[in-house]
Amino acid sequence: MEAISAKESRVVMTEIVMPNDTNPLGNCMGGRVMHLIDIAAAISARRHARTTCVTAAVDEIVFLAPVPMGSVLVLSASVNLACRTSMEVGVRVELESLASRLRTHCASAYLTFVALDETGRPMPIPPLGAETADEKRRMKAAKKRRERRLARRSERQ
Numbered sequence: 001m002e003a004i005s006a007k008e009s010r011v012v013m014t015e016i017v018m019p020n021d022t023n024p025l026g027n028c029m030g031g032r033v034m035h036l037i038d039i040a041a042a043i044s045a046r047r048h049a050r051t052t053c054v055t056a057a058v059d060e061i062v063f064l065a066p067v068p069m070g071s072v073l074v075l076s077a078s079v080n081l082a083c084r085t086s087m088e089v090g091v092r093v094e095l096e097s098l099a100s101r102l103r104t105h106c107a108s109a110y111l112t113f114v115a116l117d118e119t120g121r122p123m124p125i126p127p128l129g130a131e132t133a134d135e136k137r138r139m140k141a142a143k144k145r146r147e148r149r150l151a152r153r154s155e156r157q
């Protein structure tokens with residue numbers, strides 16, 4: 001299979017935090033941010049695999065700053081590593097001030113997706129072409145995370 005460039009899986013999703021998304025403090029609920037992360041990552045995975053993909057695992061998510069109602073969230077996602085049937089997608093969430101256009105990093109996450117064939121079984125995906133220095137750095141870091149993830153998985157089994 002021919003490699004697909006990491007750029008092809010890039011997703012930028014912009015959302016506004018509405019009253020229904022908030023907790024009693026008036027800040028966006030963590031679960032809402034997680035939902036948006038899962039959607040951005042799923043689109044990215046699907047852009048790479050070009051078939052149905054399911055979330056197999058989500059690594060630790062850290063919320064770095066509160067996100068008040070009315071904030072604009074910008075989620076950037078791309079595939080960091082493609083293995084046989086699974087891939088790691090990295091998502092960075094930033095809060096954008098519409099007045100200053102300044103962005104604050106408010107959350108990051110790494111998700112593992114598995115590509116499925118029409119019978120629902122894991123199917124092989126194209127390799128990932130990492131071209132830029134950033135893409136290569138992300139791939140290297142993703143390989144280390146995958147080793148840790150698979151070690152945890154075998155401990156659970």
Ligand SMILES: CC(C)(COP(=O)(O)OP(=O)(O)OC[C@H]1O[C@@H](n2cnc3c(N)ncnc32)[C@H](O)[C@@H]1OP(=O)(O)O)[C@@H](O)C(=O)NCCC(=O)NCCS
Pocket residue numbers: 054055056057083084085086087112114122149150153
């Ligand atoms: C994800 C799923 C398809 C994996 O099925 P499986 O029978 O365990 O598949 P395999 O053991 O053949 O593994 C397939 C790939 O998934 C990876 N994988 C499976 N579980 C994983 C985990 N917990 N963490 C990281 N990778 C995982 C394997 O490493 C393998 O990757 P590779 O082919 O690139 O090396 C299956 O567990 C599933 O359907 N889970 C539910 C998914 C879902 O519904 N998600 C929505 C959230 S509720």
